[in-house]
Amino acid sequence: MEDGYTTADGRKIGAVVMEMKNITLRFGGVVAIKDISFDIREGEIRAIIGPNGAGKSSMLNVISGFYVPQEGEVWFHGAPRPQLRPYQVAQQGIARTFQNIALFEGMSVLDNVMTGRLTQMKSGLFAQAFWKGKAEAEETANREVAERIIDFLEIQSIRKTPVGRLPYGLKKRVELARALAAEPKLLLLDEPMAGMNVEEKEDMSRFILDVNDEFGTTIALIEHDMGVVMDLSDRVVVMDYGKKIGDGTPEEVRSNQDVIDAYLGVSHD
Amino acid sequence: MSDQFLYAIEVTMNGLMAGVLYALVALGFVLIYKASGIFNYAQGVMALFAAMTLVGIMDGQVPFSHLINAAFGTKVHHFGWHVPALAAILLTVGVMVALAWMVQRFVMRHLVNQEPIILFMATIGLAYFLEGLSDLMWGSEIKKLDVGLPQGGSLWIEDMTSGLGSDNFYGFFIDNLDIVAAIVAVLLVLALMAFSNYTKEGRALRAVADDHQAALSVGISLDFIWVLVWSVAGFVALVAGIMWGTKSGVQFSLSLIALKALPVLMLGGFTSIPGAIVGGLIIGVGEKLFEFALGPMLGGATENWFAYVLALLFLVFRPQGLFGEKIIERV
Numbered sequence: 192m193e194d195g196y197t198t199a200d201g202r203k204i205g206a207v208v209m210e211m212k213n214i215t216l217r218f219g220g221v222v223a224i225k226d227i228s229f230d231i232r233e234g235e236i237r238a239i240i241g242p243n244g245a246g247k248s249s250m251l252n253v254i255s256g257f258y259v260p261q262e263g264e265v266w267f268h269g270a271p272r273p274q275l276r277p278y279q280v281a282q283q284g285i286a287r288t289f290q291n292i293a294l295f296e297g298m299s300v301l302d303n304v305m306t307g308r309l310t311q312m313k314s315g316l317f318a319q320a321f322w323k324g325k326a327e328a329e330e331t332a333n334r335e336v337a338e339r340i341i342d343f344l345e346i347q348s349i350r351k352t353p354v355g356r357l358p359y360g361l362k363k364r365v366e367l368a369r370a371l372a373a374e375p376k377l378l379l380l381d382e383p384m385a386g387m388n389v390e391e392k393e394d395m396s397r398f399i400l401d402v403n404d405e406f407g408t409t410i411a412l413i414e415h416d417m418g419v420v421m422d423l424s425d426r427v428v429v430m431d432y433g434k435k436i437g438d439g440t441p442e443e444v445r446s447n448q449d450v451i452d453a454y455l456g457v458s459h460d
Numbered sequence: 461m462s463d464q465f466l467y468a469i470e471v472t473m474n475g476l477m478a479g480v481l482y483a484l485v486a487l488g489f490v491l492i493y494k495a496s497g498i499f500n501y502a503q504g505v506m507a508l509f510a511a512m513t514l515v516g517i518m519d520g521q522v523p524f525s526h527l528i529n530a531a532f533g534t535k536v537h538h539f540g541w542h543v544p545a546l547a548a549i550l551l552t553v554g555v556m557v558a559l560a561w562m563v564q565r566f567v568m569r570h571l572v573n574q575e576p577i578i579l580f581m582a583t584i585g586l587a588y589f590l591e592g593l594s595d596l597m598w599g600s601e602i603k604k605l606d607v608g609l610p611q612g613g614s615l616w617i618e619d620m621t622s623g624l625g626s627d628n629f630y631g632f633f634i635d636n637l638d639i640v641a642a643i644v645a646v647l648l649v650l651a652l653m654a655f656s657n658y659t660k661e662g663r664a665l666r667a668v669a670d671d672h673q674a675a676l677s678v679g680i681s682l683d684f685i686w687v688l689v690w691s692v693a694g695f696v697a698l699v700a701g702i703m704w705g706t707k708s709g710v711q712f713s714l715s716l717i718a719l720k721a722l723p724v725l726m727l728g729g730f731t732s733i734p735g736a737i738v739g740g741l742i743i744g745v746g747e748k749l750f751e752f753a754l755g756p757m758l759g760g761a762t763e764n765w766f767a768y769v770l771a772l773l774f775l776v777f778r779p780q781g782l783f784g785e786k787i788i789e790r791v
């Protein structure tokens with residue numbers, strides 16, 4: 192387990208890339224995360240599940256720098272990470288989507304995806320103004336990556352459509368496209384399938400598996416639907432009322448009594 | 461063509477020229493409002509401060525000389541040199557960028573996630589601060605600004621057009637400065653559009669204007685973007701300051717041009733750059749034509765209130781402005 196493991200379907204999982212150590216996060220009197228530790232390995236699809244209000248989104252927000260935990264450390268690539276701002280986390284190759292979708296509604300799909308390339312663009316302002324050739328070459332190269340991702344997610348037909356006009360399911364897909372455009376090492380997805388119909392859910396599941404398979408992207412995802420989680424993920428963290436109540440393969444987690452209680456709504460005392 | 465009609469054309473052209481200047485000031489407001497949701501009350505004072513700084517640098521004035529003299533008993537006022545206009549403009553741009561950085565670092569950064577009204581009040585504070593700083597650095601007397609822009613009526617246009625009407629018609633009277641201002645404003649807007657559409661900073665700026673949270677998630681530093689917009693707004697203020705300052709001298713009343721921008725914003729909407737331009741032109745032409753046609757009947761000086769009445773009508777009948785989307789309350 193030290194250097195990784197091989198999954199049932201034969202994928203090689205690597206070493207730990209991110210480790211949460213004893214994270215505690217409070218909002219006034221509310222303890223959203225209570226002393227939680229877990230790790231994420233390279234190439235893995237890691238799920239975080241739990242009932243509403245369990246603290247899942249908060250955990251993702253701690254990883255991506257939107258929330259600052261009162262206690263605990265985040266380790267990235269084997270070293271403790273100083274407290275970073277969200278944009279600095281993004282610049283380290285960690286991309287994310289939001290539970291409530293945060294897109295640039297007034298911009299086209301292509302423009303939205305292109306913003307995902309911003310961290311990869313190096314030309315300074317003056318180069319762009321006075322040294323057309325280099326900046327244009329860079330723009331073209333980035334445009335190609337964006338177009339490839341748009342093809343990959345099968346949203347070519349809406350490339351030029353302003354995002355504000357798209358239905359919910361497609362917006363979720365565009366948000367994934369923007370995150371992928373950054374070519375992230377770690378991809379964080381907050382309920383990527385929430386509010387979708389069955390068909391859209393199947394598409395999204397397929398895309399998530401393909402991303403992991405073809406680009407080798409490490410993925411941490413939050414999901415409500417137990418069935419989806421069982422199909423998609425290699426390992427699962429289960430949260431309830433801010434505490435970690437389970438951690439392991441889907442099979443292990445499913446047979447864990449605490450998890451069963453939490454999901455069946457056994458009263459808490 | 462009847463002389464009356466020709467005069468109306470001349471009035472329209474002069475209105476367009478005035479409108480360009482209104483649009484320029486409104487543009488400064490729109491830039492900051494779009495990117496950060498802040499209504500920058502200090503935009504007018506920024507124009508004053510920029511113009512004061514430009515004159516001060518050109519004349520080789522010692523900044524804070526009153527303060528220095530009071531503290532050390534010295535009598536310094538001037539360095540004794542003159543800085544060429546172009547160099548002085550570049551230095552002033554530098555000062556405005558430094559100002560933008562300080563506003564972000566010492567004021568706005570501490571107010572993230574505050575209510576818009578709090579941010580608005582912070583800019584009121586900033587306006588008074590800048591007004592005082594301007595006095596302290598460069599003194600409060602009226603100054604003449606001459607960066608070499610042509611002034612006075614264009615004889616060429618007058619000659620070219622004098623044949624159009626009767627013998628009493630001498631040709632169109634259009635101020636050279638207004639023509640230059642219009643050209644500069646058009647170039648400025650084109651440059652801003654190119655910046656916003658074809659550079660990565662421009663794309664980042666549009667992203668921030670659209671959604672802060674999403675912008676952060678793709679790696680955009682809000683601090684950087686806000687320094688950038690305040691710098692650009694400072695630059696726009698400088699351009700407006702140069703035009704108005706050349707026209708009527710650099711003095712406190714320059715900061716009141718911001719009041720002219722308000723009706724423009726109500727017409728054009730607070731978030732639309734084309735809106736600011738078209739709004740400026742409509743108000744410029746509207747007030748000049750109104751004065752020309754009805755002014756004598758209404759006792760004159762209608763230019764003082766026409767813009768506000770027009771803006772009021774817009775508020776009643778089309779509150780979203782010319783280009784804004786219809787506001788429908790979500791229920």
Ligand SMILES: Nc1ncnc2c1ncn2[C@@H]1O[C@H](COP(=O)(O)OP(=O)(O)O)[C@@H](O)[C@H]1O
Pocket residue numbers: 218221222223241242243244245246247248249250
């Ligand atoms: N920004 C915030 N301010 C105050 N309380 C918050 C904030 N974000 C989350 N919480 C609280 O933290 C707890 C966990 O919320 P969340 O992480 O969104 O849960 P989940 O994603 O598992 O549904 C909830 O009680 C929620 O009200």
Ligand SMILES: [Mg+2]
Pocket residue numbers: 247248249290
């Ligand atoms: Mg959540």
